[in-house]
Amino acid sequence: MAEKYQTREERRKQQEAVKNKKGKGKKKKRSIFKKIILSLFLICVVVFLAGVGTFAYYASKAPHLNKTQLKDPIASEVLAMDGKSAGTIGAKKRDYIAYDKIPDKVKDAIIATEDSRFFKHHGIDPIRLGGAVIANVTRGFGSEGASTITQQVVKMSFLTNKKTLERKAQEAWLSLQLERQYTKEEIFEMYVNKIYMSAGIHGIQTASKYYYGKTLDKLTLPQIALIAGLQQSPNNYNPFEHPDLAEKRKNVVLGLMYQHKKISKEEMEAAKKVPVTKGLKKQTNVNNVAQNKYDAFMDMVIDEVEAMGYNPFSDGLKIYTTLDTDAQEYTEQILNSNDIVQYPDDMFQAGITLLDTKTGEIRAVGGARNPKVQRGLNRAVDIKRSPGSTIKPILDYGPVIEEKQWSTYHQIVDEPYNYEGTSVKLNNFDNRFLGPMSMREALYRSRNVPAAKAWAEVGPNKAKEFANNLGLGLKDSELVPSSAIGGGLELSPLKMAGAYAAFGNNGIYNKPHTVRKIVLQDGETIVKTNPEPKVAMKDYTAYMITDMLKDVLSSKPGATGRSAIIPGLEVAGKTGTTNFSDDDVAKYNIPAGASPDSWFAGYTTNYTAAIWTGYDSSKDENGNFKYYLTPNEQKISQLIFKNLIEHVSEGKNTPDFKMPKSVVKIPIEKGTNPPQKASEYTPSGSISYELFVRGHNEPSQVSHRYEQLEAPTNLNGTYDQATNQIIVNWNHPKISEGVSFEISGSLNNEGKQSYGNTKDTTLSIANPQPGGTYQIEVKAILGDQTSKSATITIKVPDPDELGNGDDNGDNGDQDQDNGEHNGSDNGNGPGNGNGPGNGNGSGNDNGGGNQENPDPGSGTETP
Known part of the structure; x- marks a missing residue:
């Protein structure tokens, strides 16, 4: 094939065309790149200007520096559900310390931990910010914070803990202003006297005395490290409450002091070997007395507000709560006196939580009997005790209704039984087995074997899921076969009250809470806390459990909650007791029926309460077994419930629980x-x-x-003037078989009353009402059979309505119920009443003309 020929000139033009095309491409690419760079630059300028504008806008809204707020923490006001003040939260006592009185080692520890470049920056430290990020990555989260000491003073004095762009901008602006108006020494002094140190106290000098019982200048290096490290998370690093976390924090501070050349390596290592608990004084209240009214309730308020990111001791909040002051005061009266409930001794303890059934709002809290310190052990919240049989509706019967749709009549055999999948025998509290019974009876009698069988039927996974929908937060490791009756579980009255309230609220769970909203110090910012309601179970489960639990508070044989019955109120509830181990019973010779714990949890449509009673320990200070609940003392939890619910329900409409479709x-x-x-x-x-x-x-x-039992036959009735009584008689074909009769009657068609049961066939009613009309009903009973009623109506004459001599013998016209009268009335003569009246029916009419002889009445029988 011939090759295509190009001249030299043609090749040159072709090469130039390609070169020009490439050049144009490069120029086009350079043009696009320049445009991108210019666009990015313009965007950065716009973002920068927008940022500056935003910063300027937020800074213009920042509060003014106020000397009083810089120096002192501001207490928060607590308001009850009616809007009235219920007290304040905030430290009243502080040991203020001037800068020049603070030991150098304490200054070194705080600066090394909180702000190592404090004396070099102007309120904001970009280098510290970058260093904090690196430190948290290399040495663990929490090793170093990003905020300067100046920023922390500003935040504690004027701002909130909310991590918003507005707050950070205002914090930065005010920090710059603070550095302009005050010296570093003054700012450091503000900081160390303002910081919160747990247990309701502020300031390092106060903390030194609280934890170690001495002033700062007497502290050892390990103690200084603990004090310097507390501020980052005071409640978590409190050595009384969390010594393990406090130990780790102490060592972090020592490492930072060494890193910043404030101590030698030898000093650091020696101090790390000293336990954080060494030198701690005995834990007491700051002022050795409870500062707040309603201390147990306030304890919960403090925890909730802190969990929201605010400090109620210093942020100057208005805290709107769910507190019912009347209910709270009555709760404290129950616990702290013997006026309402009698206690065996002063060591006996109790924890109470009272909720609004529909909302989960906590109305009252009983944290202890005769509390000695502020923020001590709150037994309504902090205790962890086995709930005993109060767990049965939650782990056994509730789940099996939810998953298997068991009826309340579902039959379960109470018999010798081993826990599911084990060889461990389960017994009932009375060491007896009662045979087949309904789920309803098993629950109100609190039988253990049927409960364990229900647990096995539904399975532990579904049981745990059901319980956790009710806020119990159970873990797999906590659940064992004996959990069906409370074994292996540790719960508080707060959690039990929240769970039981859902049964009374158609299956809707509301997390128990004390705070409705808080208003920040600016008086404008409102933070609401409304927890979201959660559908925890089907409405049929909630209602069927409730209906069965109502029988616990009944007179039915074996019902365990009789001491909690409240006349006039529809109440559902469950008892619960725990047992000592067999080893302890043998070792300490514990009496039969004794128990370490007694519970009662119950509810109306308005209120729910859960009560734990018992002793903090069964042993005295010498380790001797001493404290337990006798069977009578186990009823104290029921009595507390009864009196509290009766009190708060007084004057309020409490409707019954409504059955769903x-x-x-x-x-x-x-x-x-x-x-x-x-x-x-x-x-x-x-x-x-x-x-x-x-x-x-x-x-x-x-x-x-x-089968149908025959009704009484030949029912007759007459009024006997001579004895002034009604006489009724009847017959029945099964007299020889032991039939008995239930007799009732009414007067003038008004309310029916019982005349009792008898095996006789005659009834006498003495002194009947003149002129009254009596209707008598007689019903036959033989074994389990009951007949329909036979009835008769008897009219008693009224003497005031009778005449004297105008009687034509009408009394001979007497009508028996079988209607077989063949006799005629022979009462002749005006008023002489001489007619014999020999009716040939089943009853003899002996009426004469005498007006005092009554109408014997007419009898009817209903087959």
Whole structure:
């Protein structure tokens, strides 16, 4: 094939064209790159200007520096649910220390820990910010903070802990202003006297005396390190409460002091070997007395506000709470006196949580009997004790209704039983087994074996899920087969109250809380806390558990909560006790029936309360076994509940629990299994009204166990003027079989009353009401069979309505219920009453003309 020929000139032009094309491409790329650079520059300028403008705007809204606020923390005001003041939270006592009185080692420790370049920057330290990021990566989170001491003074005095752009801008601006108006020494002095040091105290000198019982100049190096490190997280590093965390924090501070050449390596290592608890004094209240009214409730308020990121001791907040001061004062009266409930001794303790059933708002808290220190052990919140049988609705019966739709009549056999998957035998509190029974009866009698069987039916995973939907926060490691009756679990009255309230609130769980909202120091910023309601279970589960728990507070045989019954109130609840180990019973010769803990948790549609009672320890200070609850003392938790709920419910409308459409109520004949409906002949004593989940296992078959029993026959009645009494008699074909009769009656068609039961066939009613009309009903009973009623109506004459001589013998016209009178009335003569009246019916009419002879009445029988 011939090659294509190009001249030299053609090749040159072609090469120039390619070169020009490449050049244009490069020029185009350079042009685009220049445009991108210019755009980025313009964007940076705009962002910078916007940032400057935003910073200027936020800075213009910053509060003014105020000397008083810089020097002193501002207490927070607490308001009750009615808006009235309930007290304040804030340190009243501080040991103020001037800069020149602070030991150098203390200054070195604080500066090395909090702001190593404090004396070099002007309020904001970019180098410290970058160093803090590196330190937290290399030495662990919390090794070094980014805020300067100046910034922290500003934040504690004027701002909140909220991490917003506005707050950070104002903090930076005010820090620059603070550095202009005050010396470094003055700012450092403000800082060390203002910082919060846990336990409601402020300032390093106060902390030194509180933790070690001496002034700063007497502290050792390890003690100085602890004091210097507290401020970052005072409650977590409190050596009384968290010695392990305090130990780690102390060592971090010592490492920082060494890093910044404030101590030698030898000093650091020697100090690290000294336990943080060495030299600690005995924990007491700052002023050795409780400072706040309603201390247990305030304790919870403090914790909630701190969890929100604010310091109630120094931020000058207005804290709007859920507190019912009347309920709180009554709770404290119950605990701190014997006026309402009698206690065996002063060592006996209790914890109480009272909630609003519908909202989870905490109305009152009982943290201790006769508390000695502020913010001491709050037994409503802090204790961790086995809940005993109060856990059964939560881990056993609630889950099995939720998952398996068991009815309240579901039959469970109370019999010898081993925990699921083990060879460990389970027993009941009375060491007896009662055989087949309904779930309802098993719960109100608090039988252990049926509860464990329900747990096994639903499984631990579903049980845990159900419980955690109610706020219990259980872990897999906590659940063991004995958890079905409270074994292995440690809970507080606060958690139990929150869980039980959901049963009374149609299955809706609200996290228990004391704070509704807080208003910040500026008086404008409002922070609301409304917890979100959570659907924890089906409404049928909540109602069916509630209906069964109402029987716990009843007169039914075996009901365990009788001491908590409140007349006139519909209340549901559950008892709970715990046991000593078999080893302890044998070792210490513990009496039969003794218990370390007693619980009661219950609710109305308005209020829920959970009460724990017992002793902090069963042993005295010498290790001798001494303290336990006798069977009578185990009822104290019920009595506390009864009196508290009765008090707060006084004058309030408390409606009954409303049955949802998902539940049906059916009269079941006792003893049938599977359940059968009661027939029209089933005796009332053999009928149990049970609840079923609509569409699940509802019985359709009617029991034919009972046949109709014949009604009484030949029922007659007459008024005997001579004895002034009504005489009624009847007959029955099964007299020889031991039939008995239930007799009732009414006067003038008003309220029915009982005349009792008898095996006789005669009834006498003495001194009947003149002119009254009596209706008498007689019903036959034989074993479990009951007949329909036979009735008779008897009119008692009224002497005031009778005449003297105008009687034509009408009294001979007497009507018996069988209507078989063949006699005629022969009462002739005006008023002489001589007619014999020999009616040939089933009853003889002996009426004469005498007006005092009454109408014997007419009898009717209902077959």
